[in-house]
Amino acid sequence: MKDAFGTPQSLLVLGGTSEIGLATARRLVARRTRTVWLAGRPSPALEKAAAGLRDMGADVKTVAFDALDPESHEESLGKIFTEGDIDMVLLAFGVLGDQARDEDEPLAAVRVAQTNYTGAVSAGLVCARALQSQGHGSLVVLSSVAGERARRSNFIYGSSKAGLDAFAQGLGDALHGTGVHVMVVRPGFVRSKMTAGLEEAPMATTPDAVAAAIETGLRRRSETVWVPGALRLVMSALRHAPRPVFRRLPL
């Protein structure tokens, strides 16, 4: 169960090698979390991530999960919930893609959309239903500021996050009053392996900062969290910028 400050005792990370996912898990394990499920494609990286959390004293299990195979989600995720309550599900998987290549190779672009959006729709719904029958729990969805308004430089990734963001908001409304809390997290540019080699955007942040914001959001039972918080204002201004102006911005 979560405590009065929203800190979970059990955690399921979808995207078990995600840097933000693991930074969040580490932060929560240092507090109350004792049971962690890392769901991801079986790999040495996934096992290494599990070992790292075990060293901190958590009981960690890994489970095979593939965002691109939604037909397996019911089974692979469903079995986790039969072994005990999950207080928090962190939906942290996603790919950035390569905008230039993806524009040339439609199938590569589709894979970005399928991972970030379609995979999240099926995994999110499976977990939401399990949380609902528990009568409690948080579903934390990692969205992105890129989904707030599609930009020339990464609109394929951005549009997939826009879909995910809208899905998570609607799911949050659908689950309102069921005891399940859905929280949409919108980080800006995060310095991580996903963005390695890319030119850094203003107000860049780190996986640890995102993890800290998630913990605060849990305490406040927030529905939307921006990281850093000032991005809420910046994006509000950008969202309303006229397109001819927006097009010319160096973004």
Add this chain to the structure above:
Amino acid sequence: MPADSPADSRTHASAPTSPAVSVSGWGRTAPTTAWLVRPRTHEEAAAAVRECGERGAIARGLGRAYGDAAQNAGGAVFDMTGLDRIRVIDTTRTSDTGAPAATVVCDAGVSLHHLMEVLLPLGWFVPVTPGTRYVTVGGAIGADIHGKNHHVSGSFSRHVLAMDVLTADGTVRTVEPGSALFDATAGGMGLTGVILSATVQLLPVETSLMAVDTERAADLDDLMARLTATDHRYRYSVAWIDLLARGAAMGRSVLTRGDHAPLDALPERARARRAPLAFRPGQLPAAPSFLPEGLLGKASVGLFNELWYRKAPRSRTGELQKISTFFHPLDGVPHWNRIYGRSGFVQYQFVVGYGKEEALRHIVRRISERGCPSFLAVLKRFGEGDPGWLSFPMPGWTLALDIPANLPGLGVFLDELDEEVAGADGRVYLAKDSRLRPEMLTAMYPRLDDFRALRAELDPRGVFRSDLSRRLAL
């Protein structure tokens, strides 16, 4: 979203069930959803236990436990307030000492407020009352509540002569003090079964007024010295303590102590003489349902504490106060818990034994140095402990404080205080808890293993469950 809950496949031939509702404790933190069942008879309660589904059930009274003791996420919550009959009031007894004695037999869903309404005009009072009248008899036993008279009278269950407990197999057992089931149920947070009714000993009173002595203590040491030297002279004793005061004023406080006023203490021509046993608690309008966060910050609470301390008389004796003023000042404002805003508040109450005063001083110093805005901090002395396996009171000092849950870093801070409390062989109160780490529990409650063993035997399927029991693996 299609609901896929065990409740869907259940039938509810007997007890009326509402749709899933959000349930939280008085502190309004961590709400979860459950199916509410409101049994009106003992038979309906038994049927509800048999049919409660795989996520189990927990009984709930008036929801005054601060944390998650009366919530059961995804399962059933029995609203016991439908079982609200007072069955027998027997005033013909005499106690061992020859003084008049009386007992009441009532359903578990009867509130102490209702008991006072009925019993006070007859010249009887409940043996123990906490800071609110809006607790049920079942809740009073389940949390083994204590009051300002613990140093004299012990906890509530000490005055329970018998109770009917509905256990997981659907049978009703009548249990008496001294039996294992009684001692596991008194303070057992509803996890041994559903308390259906109880026989409670009453206290004779001549009036419905309290004769109250008030005095100020300049600091914590002064307070502890005064309480130690004179507590035994009063049936009721409590100290409000200003936890924001620092330095030399750390622990400054206002002591209020007293007893039920005898008839001849009322002035000759006072209006109260005409109806000395009248019970008329006043009530103010309820707190509005939405209040902004942060109303109770350091500045506002600091100002309140300053005024509260200064307005208290340096010393005053024999003041007559209404029962509601003396025992239940907050009951005058319905839904006062809303003043903490949306994220709610936590109450932290712990006890450390006599001889561990240094730990108490250290904890008070840490709270005051950190500047926790708490305007309801209360210190009192406990007397002899009670036999309940998970009963909270033990001989020693107990401090209770309210803190807004949105205070950054509060979770870590309270974890550190837990370490100090456990290190001093003390414990925190489960009826008020919403955040304890499960690892701390065995150190704090040495009879926990007996409790678990009895539950495993009586309730192998784990029918009785709550968010508290899941969180702490009780």
